[in-house]
Amino acid sequence: MIEEETKKVEEIIEKDDSEKTIDNLPGVGEKIAEKLRNAGYTDLMAIAVTPQSILMEETNLGDTTCRKIIQASRKELKMGFMSGAELQKKRLEVGKITFTSENLNKLLGGGAETQAITEFYGGFGSGKTQIGLQLAVNVQLPKSKGGLNGCAVFIDTENTFRPKRIEMMAEAAGLNPKKVLENIKIARAFSSDHQMLLTEKIPELIKSGFNVKLVVIDSLMGLFRAEYIGRGTLAARQQKLNRYLHQLQRLTDRFNLAVYITNQVMSKPDIFFGDPTQAIGGHILAHASTFRVYLRKSKGERRVAKMVDSPCLPEGEAVFHVTDQGIQDGE
Numbered sequence: 229m230i231e232e233e234t235k236k237v238e239e240i241i242e243k244d245d246s247e248k249t250i251d252n253l254p255g256v257g258e259k260i261a262e263k264l265r266n267a268g269y270t271d272l273m274a275i276a277v278t279p280q281s282i283l284m285e286e287t288n289l290g291d292t293t294c295r296k297i298i299q300a301s302r303k304e305l306k307m308g309f310m311s312g313a314e315l316q317k318k319r320l321e322v323g324k325i326t327f328t329s330e331n332l333n334k335l336l337g338g339g340a341e342t343q344a345i346t347e348f349y350g351g352f353g354s355g356k357t358q359i360g361l362q363l364a365v366n367v368q369l370p371k372s373k374g375g376l377n378g379c380a381v382f383i384d385t386e387n388t389f390r391p392k393r394i395e396m397m398a399e400a401a402g403l404n405p406k407k408v409l410e411n412i413k414i415a416r417a418f419s420s421d422h423q424m425l426l427t428e429k430i431p432e433l434i435k436s437g438f439n440v441k442l443v444v445i446d447s448l449m450g451l452f453r454a455e456y457i458g459r460g461t462l463a464a465r466q467q468k469l470n471r472y473l474h475q476l477q478r479l480t481d482r483f484n485l486a487v488y489i490t491n492q493v494m495s496k497p498d499i500f501f502g503d504p505t506q507a508i509g510g511h512i513l514a515h516a517s518t519f520r521v522y523l524r525k526s527k528g529e530r531r532v533a534k535m536v537d538s539p540c541l542p543e544g545e546a547v548f549h550v551t552d553q554g555i556q557d558g559e
C-alpha cells in the first residue's frame with residue numbers, strides 16, 4: 229500500500245521534472261537558470277506564483293527578463309481556470325488524519341485534511357505540540373484506522389520534539405514504536421531562513437521515496453517573531469511570512485499532503501470581556517490557514533478546542549484530554 233502511494237507520488241514528480249524544468253523554458257539560458265537556481269527557484273510552479281518584484285529582488289534579474297520568465301512558466305504549466313467538476317475531482321482526493329479524539333475529529337470535519345493548512349493556536353501547555361506529535365503518529369495508520377499510510381516531517385523550532393512521547397503514542401495506537409520513529413523526519417530550525425530552507429527540501433525528500441503526507445511546523449512564528457522585533461520591521465516580516473505561507477500552500481496542493489502548524493498567542497490587555505488573547509501573524513496568516521482552532525487549558529488533562537475559522541464547518545467547541553497515551557476524548 230505504501231509502495232503504491234510512493235510510486236504514484238514519484239510518477240507525479242517525474243512528470244513534473246521531465247516536462248517542466250527551468251532549463252527548457254524559452255529565453256532561459258544557462259546564466260539565467262543558474263541565477264534562478266541560486267535564489268532557490270528550481271521548479272516552474274515556484275516561479276509562476278511569485279510576484280515579479282520579489283523574483284527581481286531575489287535573482288537580481290531585470291524586470292523584462294523576470295516578466296518573461298513568469299509568463300513562460302505560467303504558459304508551460306497551463307495555469308488558469310479549473311472547472312467546478314475538475315475542482316470537485318481534486319477534492320475527492322482529500323485525505324483526513326484522525327486526531328484520535330472523536331470530539332476533535334468532529335470539530336474539524338473528520339480529521340486534519342490534506343490540501344489544507346490547519347493551525348492550532350493557544351497559550352503554553354494548551355496541547356499544540358502534543359497534537360502535532362499525535363498526528364505524526366496517526367498519519368502512519370492504515371486508511372481504515374484514520375491514517376494515510378504515510379510519513380511525517382516535523383520542523384521543530386522550539387526543541388520540543390520528544391521521541392519518547394512518540395513511542396508512548398505509537399504503542400497506544402498499536403503501532404511499532406521503532407518503525408513509527410523511522411517514519412518521522414525531524415529537523416531543528418535555528419532561524420526563519422533555515423526554517424524556510426528546510427521546508428524547501430521537502431519535495432526532494434518525497435522524490436527520494438519518503439511518502440510525506442503530513443508536515444508539522446512547531447511553531448510557525450517563533451523564529452519570525454524573535455528576529456523581527458518592533459513595528460518598523462513588521463512589514464518586512466509579514467512579506468517574508470507571506471512568501472513562506474505560499475510555499476506551504478503549494479506543498480499541500482502539489483503533493484496532496486496535510487500541513488499542521490502551531491502558533492502562539494499575544495495577550496491583549498485592553499480587552500476586558502471574553503478571552504483576551506489573539507493569534508500572532510496578523511491577517512496574512514489568518515487568510516492562509518484553511519482551518520484555525522483556538523486551544524485553551526481547562527482542569528487537569530482537559531482541553532477545550534474552538535473552531536475559529538473554516539471554509540465550510542460551523543463554529544463550535546470540542547473537549548479532549550492530553551493523557552499518557554496521547555490525545556483522547558476522556559470520559
Ligand SMILES: Nc1ncnc2c1ncn2[C@@H]1O[C@H](COP(=O)(O)OP(=O)(O)OP(=O)(O)O)[C@@H](O)[C@H]1O
Binds near residue numbers: 351355359551
Ligand atoms: N505523558 C503525559 N501525560 C499526560 N499529559 C501530558 C504528558 N505529556 C505532556 N502532557 C500534557 O501536555 C502539556 C504540554 O502540552 P504541549 O507541549 O502540547 O503545549 P503547547 O501548547 O505546545 O505549549 P507551548 O506553547 O509551551 O509550546 C503538559 O502541560 C501536560 O499537561
Ligand SMILES: [Mg+2]
Binds near residue numbers: 356358388
Ligand atoms: Mg509546544
